[in-house]
Amino acid sequence: MAAVKTSSPFAKIRNKVLSGERLDLDDGLNLFNHPALLEIGALANEVRERLHSDVTYFNRNLHLNSTNVCEADCIFCSFARVTSDMPQAYTMTIPQCLDWVRERLKPGMTEIHIVNGLNPDLPFEYYLDLLQALRENFPQLHRKTFTAVEIHYFARKYDMSYKEVLEKLVTAGLQSMPGGGAEIFAPRARKKLCHDKATADEWLSVHRTAHQLGLKTNCTMLYGTIETLEERVDHLLRLRSLQDETGGFQAFIPLAYHPDGNRLGAIGAPTGADDLRVIAISRLLLDNIPHIKAYWVMLGIKTAQIAQIFGANDMDGTVTEEKIYHMSGARTPDALTITELEHIIRSVGRTPVERTTTYELVNNVECTEHNACL
Template sequence: MAGFTSAAFDAIKDKVLAGERLSLDDGLVLYDPATPLHEVGQLANIVRERKNGNAAYYNINTHLNATNICVYRCTFCAFRSDLREAKGYAMSDEQILARGQEAIDNGCTEMHIVGGLHHQRKYEWYLHVVQTLHNAYPDLHLKAWTAVEINWFEFLTKRSIRSILEEQMAAGLGSMPGGGAEIFHPEVRSKICEHKADARNWFDIHRTAHQLGLKTNCTMLYGHIENAFHRIDHLIRLRELQDETGGFQTFIPLAFHPENTGLSHIKKPSALMDLRTIAVSRLMLDNIAHIKAYWIMLGIGTAQSALAYGADDLDGTVRHELIYHDAGATTPELLTTEQIRRLIVEAGREPIERDTLYRRIERDPSNPARWSVGEQILAAV
C-alpha cells in the first residue's frame, strides 16, 4: 500500500499487517478526516479478504414487526406509536401466520422479528409469536427479540434472563438480532434512549445468550449526536465481550436516518462516513467474523461499495422492513435474489447464499423455494 503517510497511520498499518490489535487511539486516527478514506478502506479490505476471501454473503429473509406500539419514546425512533395513534397496530395470529406462509412460499430461510414494547400485551403474547410461527413453519429460522425486548420481558415477568431465553429457545427461537445497542457510552445513551436497557443490561443479555449457545449479532447506531470517541468506545466494548464468549456472528453499523424522529434537524451521515465506519469497524473488530453492509440503511450503491471497504455481507432480500423506512429510508422494500447477486458480482465478489447461522444454502434448481442447509462457512478470526 503506497500513498498517504503519517507516523500514526503507518504504525496502524504495521499492526494490521502483523495481525495485531488496534487501540482506542488507533481508532481515532482512522476516524480522523485527515486520514484519507481510501487508505483506511484499503487496509480494511486486507482484513476482509484475510477473513472471508472474495466471498460476499446474502440470505433470503423477511421481517416481522408484530407491533409498533411502544412504551418508550426514544429520540431517534420514527417507528414507535402510541396506543391511540392511527398508525398504531398489533398483528393478529392470522396476520402473523400469513407472513410466515409468505416467507415459505418465497423461499425465505429466516424471519427477523422485532417490534415495540406494547404495554397492554403480556410476555406470553411475545412468546406465542415465536411458538406459533415455529409450530407452523419449523424450517424457518426465527431471529427474534433485541436485548431491549428481553429486558422488557424481565420487567414483565420478574424472571431471570436465562430462564426467559431458555423458554424462548424451547419455543423455537434460533438466534438474536443485535438491535438496541445504539451507542453504549452513557453521555450519549442517556440523551437518545434514557429509559430503555442500558449498556450493562444489553451486555448481560447477550452474554447469557452466548452461554446458552444462542448466536447473536451486534450493532451500532451512528451519525446522530455521538462522536468518533463514542463509536470507538462502542466497538471496543463489543470486542471485549467477543473475547469472552465468541458468540457474535456479525456486526452491523446502522446509519442514522433522522426523518420523522426527534432529531430531524440532524443531517444523515454521508456515504463517505458510511464507508469509513464500515472500514473502521472491520479494523477494530478483529475477533468478529463478518461485517454487514445493511443496504436498507446505506442505500444500494453505498452498500455495494462497502464490499471493498471491509464488508462481506449485504444482509438479504428483506421483505417488509418498516423501522428504517418509517425514518425516511428511500431504498426499495425488497430486493430480489437476482438483484443482490448482480450487485455482488458487479463489485467483483463471489455471491454466496447463507442461512442465519452462516451455513451455505443449496437451492433446488427446478424449484428455488425449496432449499437445504449445506456446509458451515468458516471465517478466519
C-alpha cells in the first residue's frame, strides 16, 4: 500500500482497522470522501484476506420471480406492474412455476431464490403451495424466498404477526430469506423512493424475527439514487447494529441502481468507482457480517471480478434468467456457466469455492463435467 500520512483521517482509520477497533459514522464518511480509492480498496482487501484468505464463493442457483404484479409505488423499480392487466404483467400458477424450474434445472444446482411483487390478487395459500410444491418436486434446492418487504406485506394483508407469517412459511418449506427491499433506511430518501412499503424499522423487525426463529438471512443497500453519503453510512451502521443483536445476517449485498425503465431515471446512477468504493467501505464498516457479495448481475461481470480484490468474497451464482435487474437495463448475461464463473474468479487471483446457500462447502460429485451444468 502507498505511504499514508500518519495524521490523516485515512491513517487513523487504517490504524483502527488493523488494531481491530470498530469504525464509526465519521470514519465511514471520511472513507466515502477519501480521494484515493486504491488505498481504501487495499485496506478492505486486507480485512477480506484475513477473513477468507484467497477464497471467492459462488453457488449454483435459479432466480424465480413468479409474479411482477405489485401494488407498491417504488419509483426506482422497473420490474413491477401495478395491475395484472398492464403490459408485461404476469403471475405464474404453481404448475407453471414447477415447469419453469424443471426446464432450467441442471445437475448440481442447490438453491432457488424467489422474490416477487406485492400482488394484491393472491391468497396466502399461493405462497404456501409454492413452497410445498418446490419442496416435494425439487428437494435438492434450498428455498431462499421472500424479502422482508413481502413478509411485512403478508402480515398486514393476511392479518398475522411477522412471527406467524414466518412460521407458516417455514412449515411450508421456506429455509432462509434474501436481503432485498432494504433500499436506503433514511426516512428522507425512503419517502421519495418507496413511500408505501415496509419502513426501515419494519424491514429490520422482520429480519430480527427471522433470526430469532433461527433463519439465516442476507441484507442489502440500494445505492446510486438520491441518498447522501451520510445516509449510506447510517444504513450500514443500522445493519451492523442488528447483527450485533442477532448474528443472523450471512452476507451483505450492495445493489447498484439501474436507471432504465423506471420513473426515477438516470439521476446519479453509480460509476464503477462508486461500486468498488461501496464494496470496500462495506467490508470495513460491517465488521460482524461474514460475507460481502459482489452480485455480478447488477455490477457487471468485470466490476464484480475486480470487487474480489476490493473487499468482496462472493460472486453470487449461476443465477439463470434474472428479471429484476435485466428489466431495469442490466447488460449482463442472464446466466453464467460454472466454467465461466471459475474462470472469472481465477483470473483475479482468487480460488473459486462452491458453497450452499448457508455457506457450507459443496463437493459436487454428481457434477464433475462442467459442460453438463450451468
